[in-house]
Amino acid sequence: MDRREALCELGTLLGAAIIPAHLPTPDASSAKQNTDVTSNSSRKRNVLSENWKFGADIKDIGEKEHWFKKDFNGCDWGKVQVPFPWDCYETALWQYEGIGWYMTTIHPDDFINNKRNSILFHRVMYYSKVWLNGAFIGENIGGYLPFDFNITHHLKPGVENTLVLRVDNKPRPEWLPGAKQIEWIQYGGILGKVELINTAYTYIEDLAIRTTLKNAGALISCIVNVANESNDASEMKLDLAIAKKEVIISKTVDIRLKPNKNTTVNIDLALDNPDVWSPDSPALYTATATLRKNGEIIDDLTERFGIRELRVEGTSIMLNGKPIHIKGVNRYDDYDRYGPVVPEKLLREELALMKSIGINFIRMHYPQSPNLLSLYDEYGFMVMEENTMCWWGVNWFGEATQSADILQFAKPALTKMIKRDKNHPAIVFWSMANESATDNAVGIKVMRDLLTQAKGIDPTRLVTFVVNGSPKAHLAFDQADIVCINKYPGVFGDTTCNHFSDIERLGYEPLVKELKEHRNSFTKPIVITEFGTQGIKGIHGDISYSEEFQAAYIERIWEGIKSVPGIAGGVLWCWADYFHRKYFITYAAYGPYGVVTVDRKAKQSLETLTRMYKA
Incomplete structure (x- = not known):
């Protein structure tokens, strides 16, 4: 029997193993909506x-x-x-x-x-x-x-x-x-x-939806890009319909298409008393653009979206006019025998568990799959989606070269990520990079270029990048909406926490001191985008890497994050254990930082995280 067959046999047990008996079992089906909005398309x-x-x-x-x-x-x-x-x-x-x-x-x-x-x-x-x-x-x-x-x-x-x-x-x-x-x-x-x-040679190439809250209503702005790849000019009608189970508002405009040209059409619709999207109430709508000529449907495109509004107010992040406190996890899409290709049933069970314990925010180092983002929309998770720039230019693994030439890959990737995922209400932040050398002239220029680009493409979301250690030298934060910092006090470096008694002196106290310094240095929101430590399931006792040590460490660090006024929240590293790339090995080619294992079995830290985030 090979590895895959053995894991497939084991896999039949995993669904029952995902949700521990001592936690409530959420009813995911009650919120379930159709994530495939293309099923009735003329395409x-x-x-x-x-x-x-x-x-x-x-x-x-x-x-x-x-x-x-x-x-x-x-x-x-x-x-x-x-x-x-x-x-x-x-x-x-x-x-x-x-x-x-x-x-x-x-x-x-x-x-x-x-x-x-x-x-x-x-x-x-x-x-x-x-x-x-x-x-x-x-x-x-x-x-x-x-x-x-x-x-x-x-x-x-x-x-x-x-x-x-x-x-x-x-x-x-x-x-x-x-x-x-x-x-x-x-x-x-x-x-x-x-x-x-x-499709026809004349088709809807893109549909972007932006929402603004106004008093008791909402303005829904739709930007429709129509491509005409024929040699003929054409006059057509463009219908735009907003629906929630059934059509609730619509508008039709006449458009004239030039041969072999793209035409952009802006359509605004006002909606009274909308249901807004939030983690507590993730209301979703659909927008359908339909292209017609002489009464015949030429093409149509449907996108799902949510009505919500983001902004920064002082040191607070505001969603729909109210401050939010981030209680997040980092989550690699790495799930046992499936890798990143996981059946929807297992994903729904996992996300229902995450929601039930108070998690409201998810982050990872690369763009997520559209199906997973649709589930985040549906379950009401806020998401920080990150361009795949990680550890660029750092010298942690030997001398590294750094050049602005990285922009020839980073800029197109950023554009494509935003264009594809722009209508997902779950996405609240666009991140340019993680833990890269952005504290020198090249890094600062690259970050400023990317931040400007992201804001130009999508002015409705907050933009940032993530650093480790002190953010002071990362001068591109002057163009970011929020400051994002990863913190692992007492986990890495020459002096580390080995026992429970070390956590206060080497973990909590230096963290609180640093956070107060950072808070005094910036007038915008600060989010701790990573904190956590290792914990191996089945290892117990007063020693690092044990289940008990991991649980004690993350709880005390979370208390430190909450103790500093003006910190907008934290994002645990991480939700589930994951496999390290084979050339990246610490104690083993495995990252035991999760509160559940790679096959989603609970550690003691899951109960601790529940207490932390539901408090």
Whole structure:
């Protein structure tokens, strides 16, 4: 029996193991809403999930041998599940960093000859090259965000078309995260849906929704981008409808489209007595833009959104006019045998537990999947979504080079992240980077450039970046809305907490002193975006790494965070244990910082976190 089979047998027990008996079991179904808002669209969307084959190219010979050619015989490759990380296909591929090839077919019934046909890859880790019927159609560098190609002229009608991907998940320091070392596993392969999308040549390219609260009402501003890829000018009608179960307000405008041009249309709608989105009441609406000509629907696009408003007021973060106190966790999407591709049922059980113990905020070091963000919207978690720049330029792992050239990857990634995720009400902060060398001239310039870019694309959310230690030298905070700091007093360094008796002197006291200094240095909100320590399930006693020590440490540090006026909250590192990347090893290739294990079994610190956040 291989690792995957053994874990699959174990996995049938995990659903019951997620929620400890001493905690209340929330009723997630009562809040459940349809996360697939495209199901009734006039667009034809086909998820390519069948007949995928996989071959490992450990010696990197595939391109030389033309594995992408239509007549290449890939019948001996293994049949695999897509999406799913290749690390979990077989024990021998666990933490494999290298090249893998995927092959499938597109059936003639999957596309329409006289329509525009594009292929959308939601998440492929990391460097992808794509061929269709032996012809190279494009490549993408980046593993967390979508990419697509117009394949209309590459598809052959009436026959099966062969789609081939070459995927390389080996990191390079010049690419994001931009570091010599990466902590987390960059799971290899196709990690998100692959969709074939058929539209007219005139179609709705984007729909952005911004909301403003005004007295007892809300202004809903919709920005619709219509693409005309035909050679003809055209007059059409654009309908915009806002719904919550049923349409509650709508508007129609006439538009004139120029040939081979994009047209942006702004439509404002006023809504009386709206249900606002908040962690306590995550109300959701849909906005549907429909393009019509002579009464015929040409295209439509639906986006889900929430009505809410963010701003900073002194040292407070205001949501819908009220100050919020962040009680958060960092959460890698690393779940036992599934890696980052987790069944929705397990995710719902996990998020229901997190909600029940008082967590209201989630953060991670890279863009999250759209499906997971939709669940965060639904359950009412605030989210800090971060561009994948982590440990850029730091010398912790040997001398590192640092250059503003990182912007050639960071800027497009930031733009794509914001464009894709802009309508998720859960997202309250855009973060530019984590724990990078942003305290020198190059780092300061790069952060200022990215902060300006983010604010220009989306002025409705707060922008920031995250530092460790003192934030004083990180001068780009002058353009950030909030100051975000990671704190691990007594966990790292030459003098660490080894026993309960050390926590006060080496943990709590220096933390409170530093936070008071930071509070006096800045006039804007401060959030502690990481705090925590290790705890191994089953290890007990008055010693670091034990369950009891972890529980005692995080509770006392949280008390320190709360004791300093003007600190807007904290984000525990972290919710669940995770696997370290194989080249990043401390005591083992495993990060036992969670209050639950990687297979979501509770530690003592889960009960402690419940007491901390529900107090």
